[in-house]
Amino acid sequence: MRPRLVACTPPTGPVPADGVDVWIAAGLDLGTLVLWLRDPEASPAEIPNGRLGPLLCRARRHGITTVLGCGPNAVTEAVATVRAHGLAGIHLRGDPGRAALLEARDRLGDGALLGRSCHRPASDHDLCDYGVFGPVFAPYTAKAVVPAPLGLDALALACAAPGAWLLALGGIDGRNATACMRAGAVGLAGIRSFFGEPARLAQDIAALCRALEAATRAPPAD
16 A cells, blocks of 8 residues: 555644544545554554554544554564554654665565655665655644755655655645645645644645645646
């Protein structure tokens, strides 16, 4: 499975599980979606039973593909947690290099899903199933340290790497989603677009879905 949408959980605070119901009501195709359980303050083993536990239960009920976020130094614990909780795989943060990707793939096995975060152009895309590149634009989600937006040119360069299957992350909304797809992204990722006030979520998700549909219908570039 190679996603075209990735829902990344907010780094802190409560995450209402009923957001999943909004995704479905807005017409989101769950077969294109990966839910990335991300909690930088928790160990991989703590995440499924912590603040994201109710969301994980709701996602399971609807058969949503779910991966566990971890750093490159926590692969062993993350893989054990994935197996214990029946998750689809792991998502490596922190621009993991070839060694971390090889270890993760070896421990996960070929049937599991492996994603990674990229903040600069990368190689070794053959070792993972997808990557999330960003921030393309200024993030909406509040952070202690706000990274500078990388822009569409950097996204295009990253997406041009051999074998890259990259989704754009960071400030993605209905106004710029299509531009990300035109730059070479195969899909879209977000925090704010998937978690928050239901009325806004419905609008944001519908806009992302329209951008994906338009990109699918668009003729190949000359």
